[in-house]
Amino acid sequence: MTTPPPGLRERKKQATREALREAALRLAMERGPDQVRVEDIAEAAGVSPRTYNNYFASREQAIVSAVTADRESRIATAVAAQPAGVRLADAVTEAVVEQYTKTGERKHEVLLLITTRTALRDAFLDTTADIEPPLTAVIAERLGDAGAHTARVLAASVAAAVRIALESWLRPAEGAEAAGSFGAGGLVVPSGSLRDQLREALAPLAPAFDAAERRTQPSSQPNGHPLDKR
Amino acid sequence: MTTPPPGLRERKKQATREALREAALRLAMERGPDQVRVEDIAEAAGVSPRTYNNYFASREQAIVSAVTADRESRIATAVAAQPAGVRLADAVTEAVVEQYTKTGERKHEVLLLITTRTALRDAFLDTTADIEPPLTAVIAERLGDAGAHTARVLAASVAAAVRIALESWLRPAEGAEAAGSFGAGGLVVPSGSLRDQLREALAPLAPAFDAAERRTQPSSQPNGHPLDKR
DNA sequence: CAAGAAAAGTGCGTGCACGCAAGTTTGCGT
């Protein structure tokens, strides 16, 4: 409905983007990530370097996007696909966990590559911001027009939480540095599975979702037990 | 206590940083922001271009940092300075609003400059991430060791909310584009004062703070009326 | 189906970020 026939223009565009993605990833895997110049990626994809640059603002983005692909749209539909009765908080949590967990075999070995370079790691973490717009849309849909503002904030918070979860998951406990007055952190969390990290990061936001949801439909109370562990 | 005498080394370093900040801002104000090359800033500050680059990762950062300065530390202390009895949510909100509102006359004219260039605008918005570590620290302090994880998520959410508030404040209603299924947004909010934008963006997070706070001190209920409008 | 408008691709030039390997300054132990 939204895309009758995408048109040749758009198809070519996506094809080029895909080719660049693939080329970037493949070359990065073959040689090290540092041994891949933009020129190589462009050539492998059959476009000029300048064109490559119209698709990706940085070399890291190109490589990482091969893993990230169309996560944004997947998340949105995943939320919408949740049964109508569940709490909004649970719907979002489930959708997010599902999308970040259901990783093909190939992806996992790519993540190893990504963690080896700080620039790549950062670029990967930055992609969490991409889920914000679609999340805003679905949340806003459930909150109604009055909650548009709230929806944006909640979506952004979710993105932030996901980022944190990925951060502490990707980091096998580095030396103690920056933030505040924590110990080495060894006690805080033994760096469990990604699944757990995500749930734990999203849990604190649940009350905010509940409150927002309550403000729009004070009558129909969604069932609150499918995932509530308390 | 934390800084007996800072030592010559550190003082010089801060002096250089300050000089760069000031030079960058001054030059950007005199000519347009686009007419300032890194070379100029470095020369005006009396260091080599390469050294400039050891302090700032981008030209935009240097300019923006003149406005941002030590906001991070101010926020942390502002939260800590709040009366002990108030809800954590209120303490944070007040501290944040205060810090982003108490803007000198000079700052306001700088903000006008910043909004003129997208790159500067983005750099400015990115600085909201800097408040995250100090916020994490103070929040963690009030939540106790058990809530360290929660503290990080909440701090990140606050940072995200602030970013959103600043975004919609800096943008006098552009044409409708990206996100989801909203109208032109003219109805949603008439783009009130920054103060209001901040409060509105932070409000949805209050329930999350309350819940977190409740989990650590189920007994002593903080007074909940100083700012609660509902 | 033939222009003409709109959009994508391309070549070129400029300023920049950043690694590396010196040189220089500051701090500290003895």
Next chain:
DNA sequence: ACGCAAACTTGCGTGCACGCACTTTTCTTG
């Protein structure tokens, strides 16, 4: 007071991001 080690500065070189002007391709409309 001296001198070594660590921190900061700097020059150089490389690859890159991106604006601009222009060509080529695709979409639209009469």
